[in-house]
Amino acid sequence: MTQSNNDAQNPSNEFTGTQSYIATDDLQLAVNAAITLQKPLLIKGEPGTGKTLLAEEVAQSLGMPLITWHIKSTTKAEQGLYEYDAVSRLRDSQLGDDKVYDINNYIKPGKLWEAFTSDERSVLLIDEIDKADIEFPNDLLHELDKMSFYVYETGETITADKRPVVIITSNNEKELPDAFLRRCFFHYIDFPDEQTMRQIVDVHFPGIQEKLVNDALDIFYKLRNLQGLKKPPSTSELVDWLTLLLADDMAQQELEENLRGEKSIPPLYGALLKNEADITLLQRFANMMRR
Incomplete structure (x- = not known):
């Protein structure tokens, strides 16, 4: 049959x-x-x-x-x-x-x-x-x-x-x-935890550098946990952001500088935050952390 x-x-x-x-x-x-x-x-x-x-x-x-x-x-x-x-x-x-x-x-x-x-x-x-x-x-x-x-x-x-x-x-x-x-x-x-999100990233970007994923997820989840955000970044926005980071070596360097505290806000943040109130909140928070 x-x-x-x-x-x-x-x-x-x-x-x-x-x-x-x-x-x-x-x-x-x-x-x-x-x-x-x-x-x-x-x-x-x-x-x-x-x-x-x-x-x-x-x-x-x-x-x-x-x-x-x-x-x-x-x-x-x-x-x-x-x-x-x-x-x-x-x-x-x-x-x-x-x-x-x-x-x-x-x-x-x-x-x-x-x-x-x-x-x-x-x-x-x-x-x-x-x-x-x-x-x-x-x-x-x-x-x-x-x-x-x-x-x-x-x-x-x-x-x-x-x-x-x-x-x-x-x-x-x-x-x-x-x-x-x-x-x-x-x-x-439920919003994916970090382990599930890594699996999702692997599906979209096979062979992506582990360090880039680690750096990106570190900043991504810090952003999502920022109190007062009107629209926390979503999975689809993380995928867009990683696509841009992979296409721009300078952006990857800025990402590392942001994690070291040398840059106040992450590169290409417009892929993650979609309204001016959230961007203002991020900038204010970054300035407070630098003081």
């Missing part, structure tokens, strides 16, 4: 991380628990901790197509199901276009429809759900629970033959409704 594409990619059908994504044991457990329970996996964590990337890596690991629905402040729940273009149909009827007799010509399937009718079991990412209106999660309760919805214009019910793996991310900008939370398996991605 031949293996399916999914089985060939991952015979155990369990997520264990990938070569390009370091997943902690707790995160692996959460992904696999949500798959077993057939519940949406709700992922929270600081920006830059790999929430969105997780869905891409789960899809790759399990050999499934990825369907992504990026949520904005104006996004409505029904857009994930389908949209009916009544205006175009009215215009076409006025022009005498024969396609008005088939209402399907004016129905645009949404991301849930796409995931429910996919030929293969898919991973559905609902990204940054907390950006939408507070009622948005409640408006999807039935659809995500029963994996089906009714199309009023055609009288058909769209049901998932192959239940997708649903991953939902949130940056905690607003509280999500209790009824929605009850239907999810929840996991908070």
